Amino acid sequence: MAVNEAAYKGIVDALAPAGVTLVAVSKIKPAADIQALYDLGQRDFGENYVQEVMEKQAVLPADVRWHFIGHLQSNKVKYIAPFVHLIHGIDSEKLLAEVNKQAKKNNRVIDCLLQVHIAREETKFGLDATELDALLQKVVTEQAQWANIRICGLMGMASFSEDNEQVRSEFAFIHGLFKQHQPVTAPNCMLSTLSMGMSGDYKMAIEEGSTMVRIGSLLFGRRDYQQ
Ligand SMILES: *Cc1c(COP(=O)(O)O)cnc(C)c1O
Numbered sequence: 001m002a003v004n005e006a007a008y009k010g011i012v013d014a015l016a017p018a019g020v021t022l023v024a025v026s027k028i029k030p031a032a033d034i035q036a037l038y039d040l041g042q043r044d045f046g047e048n049y050v051q052e053v054m055e056k057q058a059v060l061p062a063d064v065r066w067h068f069i070g071h072l073q074s075n076k077v078k079y080i081a082p083f084v085h086l087i088h089g090i091d092s093e094k095l096l097a098e099v100n101k102q103a104k105k106n107n108r109v110i111d112c113l114l115q116v117h118i119a120r121e122e123t124k125f126g127l128d129a130t131e132l133d134a135l136l137q138k139v140v141t142e143q144a145q146w147a148n149i150r151i152c153g154l155m156g157m158a159s160f161s162e163d164n165e166q167v168r169s170e171f172a173f174i175h176g177l178f179k180q181h182q183p184v185t186a187p188n189c190m191l192s193t194l195s196m197g198m199s200g201d202y203k204m205a206i207e208e209g210s211t212m213v214r215i216g217s218l219l220f221g222r223r224d225y226q227q
Contacts, residue, residue, distance in 0.1 A: 002029075003036040007218050012041075015213070020206055023067050023195075025216030028223045031056050037219065038064065044085075046214050050076040057083055069155075069195075069214055071125055074098040081106050088155040088195050088214075091115045091125045093135055096149060103148035109188075110148065113155040113195050116177060118170040124157055129177060140186045153193030153211070154178050158201055167201055171208035178209065 008024075015022050025046040026034050034045055038061060047053035048070030057066055065085035072080075072087065074095050080087075081102035090096050090112045103110040114135065117126030127135065132154075139146045156174040158167040174196060182191045197205025197213040205213060217223065 002033045002220070003040075004219055004221065005040065008037060008040060008042070011215065011218065015206075018206055020210060021193075021212040023069070023212060023214045024219050025069065025198075025214050026056075026220060027052065027070070027216065028225060029220045031059050033220055034060055034064070046088075046216075050079050053084075054079055067214075077102045078105075081108075081110065084110060086111045086113065086152070086193075088113045089115045089125065091117075091127055093138065096135070096139075096146075100146055100149045108148070109150055111150050111152045113153050113193060114151060116154050116156045116174050118156045118158060118174050126156065132177060132181070136181055136184055136189065140184055140189050143186060143188055146188050149188060151189040151191070153191045153195065154181075155195040157198075158196070158205075164204065168204055168208060171196055171201075171205050171210070175209035 011022060021044060023044045023046040024037055024042050027048040034056060043063060044065045044067060046067040046069040053066055066083060067086045067088060068080055068084050069088045072089055072095060077098045087099060087110060099110055099112060114132060115126040116132060117124060117128055139151055154174060154177065158170040161167055178191055178194045193212050194210050195212040196210045199215050199218040202213040202215060
């Protein structure tokens with residue numbers, strides 16, 4: 001079976017009372033798997049690759065909410081700007097400026113999360129606490145220039161580690177930043193979403209204040225990148 005229906009129902013039942021949103025991460029998986037979960041009621045899907053999300057968006061129902069959760073290159077923003085629901089991985093002012101520009105061209109406002117670097121791995125992307133502070137200040141003080149984006153929250157990926165206390169402290173760190181910046185509100189900035197937690201660590205992420213989890217392999221099975 002391509003989609004684990006029992007796991008899906010279990011996760012939905014666990015998240016609903018906590019008010020946590022499930023983003024089903026469907027990267028590398030065929031459109032038929034997305035359709036199967038859609039038929040069970042799922043609407044939020046997460047994708048990492050521009051070409052792939054464009055192809056899927058073209059063939060799947062129009063009310064799917066497409067979350068872009070991968071590392072986004074500025075020169076590819078234009079391809080997803082017409083339809084993307086939420087961009088999770090904003091990690092520079094340059095990228096945010098391009099999203100703002102492409103959103104304007106499409107006559108819309110695009111919701112964004114700022115990605116915070118919390119993991120120990122150098123390879124993971126994201127803003128540090130100082131950069132986050134600077135970018136939020138900029139968006140709020142220069143509102144007229146940033147009218148086509150809305151900062152809705154923060155996103156983080158914990159270290160890929162067996163050390164639970166390390167992972168927990170990383171989630172706690174980003175939650176602290178989230179709380180710290182929540183008083184900053186403007187028409188284009190209101191932090192209400194905290195996107196953290198994947199198949200292996202989502203329960204801990206929720207305990208540490210996550211409001212949106214991104215789950216792939218528990219729902220769709222292992223990913224085979226060879227296919
Ligand atoms: C692939 C991916 C996920 C889902 O990972 P699983 O371990 O399969 O749940 C979540 N977030 C991001 C950013 C990803 O790239």
